[in-house]
Amino acid sequence: MTALLDIKDLRSYYGQVQALHGIEFHLKEGSMTALLGTNGAGKTTTIRAICNMVRSTGTIQFEGKPLMGKSTESIVRLGIAHVPQGRGTFTTLTVEENLQLGAITRKDTKVIASDIEKMYSYFPKLKERHTQQAGTLSGGEQQMLAVARALMLRPRLMLLDEPSFGLAPLIVRDLFGIIGKINREDKVSILVVEQNAQLALEIADQAYVIETGRIVMSGSASDIVNNEDIQKSYLGH
Amino acid sequence: MSTVQETFATTKSPSTELPAGKSNALGRNLSLLILLVMLVVPLFVRNFVIFQITMVLIYGIAVLALNILTGGSGQFSLGQSAFYALGAYTSGILMEHLGVNYALTLPVAGMVCFAAGFLFGFPALRLSGIYLALATFALAVAMPQLLKLGIFEHWTGGVQGLVVTKPDAPFDLPISQDAWLYYFTLAVTLVIYITSIFLLKSRSGRAMMAIRDNEIAASAMGVDVSLYKTLAFGISAGITGIAGGLGAIAVQFVAPDSYTIQLAIALFLGMVVGGVGWLPGSFAGAAFIVFVPNLAEEISKGLSGAFFGVLLLVVIYLVPHGAKQVATFAESLIDKLRKT
């Protein structure tokens, strides 16, 4: 198995404050990997660092190509879609325009329309509202829109930042169901950051645990679920 | 989500903040040193230079007033020239028509402008950012025209303006009028500067800064947003009015076209060059707007505007945060030297 994403000795800084202290992990092609940890552990920082949205040092390789020093937009153009925390909706644009923006860098303009239809089949709610301003959608719908917008890139890798944040449990189930399906059927590798460890471990095959800017544990999702420390600190058993 | 990121996100957003964790005054030793230099300077320079430094102090007060409004409460005004004009005319009219002593006209000018600013602050409450800039801009444009109106001509002197008598030094002090005016201005400046620093440190000052940083959060904490925003407008206008009064006395002349929008723009540039929200910087900024246009004029008469623009660009490229940035840098340098 080749590593799609390979991260070594990643250190990130917010001003003078160091948030990551040498993170190392890799992500296999086609896998669904979860990045777990408490509030403030550095999960979000890690995936923001992948897209060069925080000042960092170390090496990050995507399909063997170094990402460090590339601009956010050129990293995205390599096929890395990032669903940011807070969803990053273009609130004043329509739902459909949001989806078109997801594909704005693609050259194959002819199939974009059919991809939009495909997103509507994943998320029928979005179709109902496709001419509405995206800011009028509910939180759950905006999260679906954010995922759909990311998929419009036809990414190799999708980075999901706390997709469950602020959503009702039922909606979260739905959303994670679809994310799992995208991973299996569309062969999109996924790195998901979650505070809700239980949920993430249900659909992930690999998992890493971050504490205060360091990876403290890694393994297959089933190993992590059964680990006693994890059960105590993250799963509440 | 990391907590680090949250705190980062909240501190970077307001562009008008004071340097983090740093007081908005200079250290005591440095302040005393500067004061000492200011006291002896008139002994060594020509009268015209004394006059120029007096103007730096006067514009410095006006820039400081804008700083209290923008740096303090986060409101932006292009209308400072209107309050400056109002103060200048108040002093001029009191002195020339009613024979009031020049020093006594200043508090009156301050109060008149405080009232005007406070009243203007009410409609301005509904506006923010660019809309407020436009409203204050309208005020600045209207003021010279209003001063020219026929109905006020008896008092204002219309387009001709008023000539103001230059005061002599009191108690037969053996110094020139310029030097006396300089010391008088310096004393007024000191009082205003120190009061302003205490004001910003006070409860009211903290309330204003809370509004600047996050209006909704401030109101949720129980800060009376309307009161403090209008108050900030009033205080800023009042201080500007005192500067205007001093300006009238120093220049010995008030006329509508001395107080156009260009003055408001100059004061704004002074604030940016000095560092938004940093009170001592007001005087550095004022020095810029007094001396740099002259410098540009000396480089080339025909292209003085272009050279002024270039010099301004050079300053904002080197130090986008103005003199505040220079001071912060110098301070960290001194700290490093001390440690080694």
Add this chain to the structure above:
Amino acid sequence: MELFINQVLAGISTGAIYACMALAVVMIYQAIDHLNFAQGEMAMFSTFIAWQMMQWGVPYWWAFILTIIVSFLGGILIERLLFKPLAKAPVLTNVAGFIALFAIINSVAGLIWDFTIKQFPSPFGSSPFLGSQLISTHQAGMIGVTVVLLIALFLFFRFTRVGLAMRAAATVPESARLVGINTSWMIALGWGMASAIGAIAGILVAPVVFLEPNMMGGVLIYGFAAAVLGGLSSPLGAVIGGFLVGIFENLAGTYIPGVGNELKLPIALALIITVLVVKPNGLMGHTVVKRV
């Protein structure tokens, strides 16, 4: 009543000037989130370029098109050279940068072309339009060009990928980067387009106000006012705002006693502010919900 209608008509024809300038203002505001105080001077400089070309014998429409191209590239160049380095500086520092640019352009234009007033030709002529003394063919042509420009902009932003990308970059820059948009170039493009539209405004205004380095001072202020009145985010709002400001100005001059030419501007501004106090986001602007 006839006086009223005549004044409204006259207002519409001056309003066309403001509308055109307001379009340029909205354009740049959308791209960079600031009002560019040097925009009027940039337009003035473009107009001088057109004038110079015509002096050299270039036909009107060729000079028109070439000037638009040169202005577009010039706008991009100014952004890349002067304002990209200030991207991370505070907003007010940027505004100071605009003022510096204003001073430089004004002064350089004065040096090259001096401050004497110059005649500028109109392609539409200046005979009465449809027999009305109040509106000339030039002013009618100006209204026509403004409307065409507005429609073109609407189509561009609504139906092209670049237009969509520019809107995205203006609304949420971070998300725009995350879909792969080079937001920095979108800003440069915004400058280029604003500069080109400003050039059109300048060329249209010049036959009315005459060409000289300070010709845009007043026009830009009205253009700002019109853009703000229209809500700053909407090209249509800017055009409507432009016409309204023109009408306000004329009616104030006619009906309010004691208002000479000099108080027209403050009164027009006061009216606009009154509107803004009632409707703080302008006539066509959308409300932005503020959160802590």
